[in-house]
């Protein structure tokens with residue numbers, strides 16, 4: 001499969017088979033993650049692989065402490081742009097709900113999935129030590145994307161778990177992680193359940209021309 005086809009085929013997986021993927025396979029994908037571009041090769045990240053009891057403990061910490069908080073407001077928001085993005089989000093959610101309803105999918109379990117790594121047998125937390133040049137977050141997100149693509153190429157599904165950054169203080173306490181380690185987010189990992197409707201929600205992207213500006217004359 002070409003790299004571009006792989007990128008387009010990767011999708012967020014929100015229902016998993018119970019088998020734990022072999023450690024070597026996860027390590028292979030994490031090694032691919034570590035080849036992400038990063039500031040002056042400082043490789044400031046840490047990859048924390050969770051399964052079994054530690055994963056359950058993190059899920060518990062999330063369930064007990066989750067609050068949907070907006071991210072830090074670093075730049076002023078243009079209300080017109082915000083409205084456009086809100087419209088896209090609403091369209092995405094309503095199409096997703098309509099699809100799942102038609103499949104008689106249990107909506108509550110779909111929502112609860114966010115508190116339990118969508119039932120994946122493995123969760124990986126991507127942490128990073130902050131460094132002075134402010135590039136640490138960017139490089140860790142690049143590593144996360146590498147990881148998801150590598151996983152997909154090896155038959156593993158993944159889903160980004162935003163609840164990890166939201167509940168990071170509680171998770172760090174639970175796992176006895178250093179205070180200065182920033183938990184960028186988590187990624188659920190496992191073999192996709194091929195029959196679950198939640199893994200079949202139609203996906204789309206805007207035509208790329210809608211977001212490209214050529215400035216070449």
Ligand SMILES: Cc1cc2nc3c(=O)[nH]c(=O)nc-3n(C[C@H](O)[C@H](O)[C@H](O)COP(=O)(O)O)c2cc1C
Pocket residue numbers: 010011012014114159160161162163203
């Ligand atoms: C920063 C970020 C946070 C996300 N958080 C969650 C999450 O908490 N739960 C979830 O199910 N999906 C989460 N996602 C996945 C997106 O919902 C998903 O990528 C998007 O709907 C596009 O679908 P696709 O990944 O199948 O192309 C997140 C994605 C990103 C980039």
